[in-house]
Amino acid sequence: MKSHSGTIFDIKRFAVHDGPGIRTTIFFKGCPLNCWWCHNPESQNLEPEPILRPSSEDIEIIGKTITLSELMEEIRKDIIFYDESGGGITISGGEPLMQPEFLNAILKQCKKEKISTTVDTTGFSSLAVIKLLVGKLDLYLYDLKFINDEKHRKYTGVSNKSILKNLQYLDSEKESVIIRIPIIPNVTDTKSNLQDLGTFISTNLQTIKNVNILPYNRLGEGKYPRLNRPYKFANQLKTPSDKELNNIKNELETYGLDVQVGG
């Protein structure tokens, strides 16, 4: 194994919402987006950074460098559970595509060891990085927020052009992709945005039809003051109700999509 390394901020074992079966989720540090609702703000900077511990004045450093062999040791601890449940590993973040060499090295090693792999991505990267991944992953969990680029820039800080283009490329390569739409009340769940999303997916993608809708939650809000950063949606948003989520599911299903709440 070559001496690859990368920056991560967490490893979660026995995860059950990051793809099929029981999984180990590896959270890469660094994200090129800056979503107003981000519930992992500690993931955004690529470098390790200080964060106050909850309800105390103590500071901890979030993020660390890990080598490929250290990470593989952690991953191998649960192989028996992956095998029994149809699980594996999920590389999440942050944005995994920001550290493509480390990501690629993990995928290669897992393939050698027959460990199933999923990536949870915004899709924001060059096409060259996406091409590097084709054929190496069992599943992509691909976030889609807005089709309207102005809205995308406003709420995430970046254009969605490469995100849409890369998604179409994965579709043309027949990669296995589940689209994930974060449901942010009055932001991503507007009638026009749902229509745009339904139309884009149903007309521009041939093989990708699976969509998970992920309800907004406020779990990350408390981390912003601990990082000394403002939370733009402070006290403004509620978690959508089951009824609201079902209405959104029904709306998206009118476009012939296979929609699930959660994922």
Ligand code: SF4
């Ligand atoms: S893409 Fe995800 S990790 Fe990055 S800022 Fe948005 S919510 Fe946070």
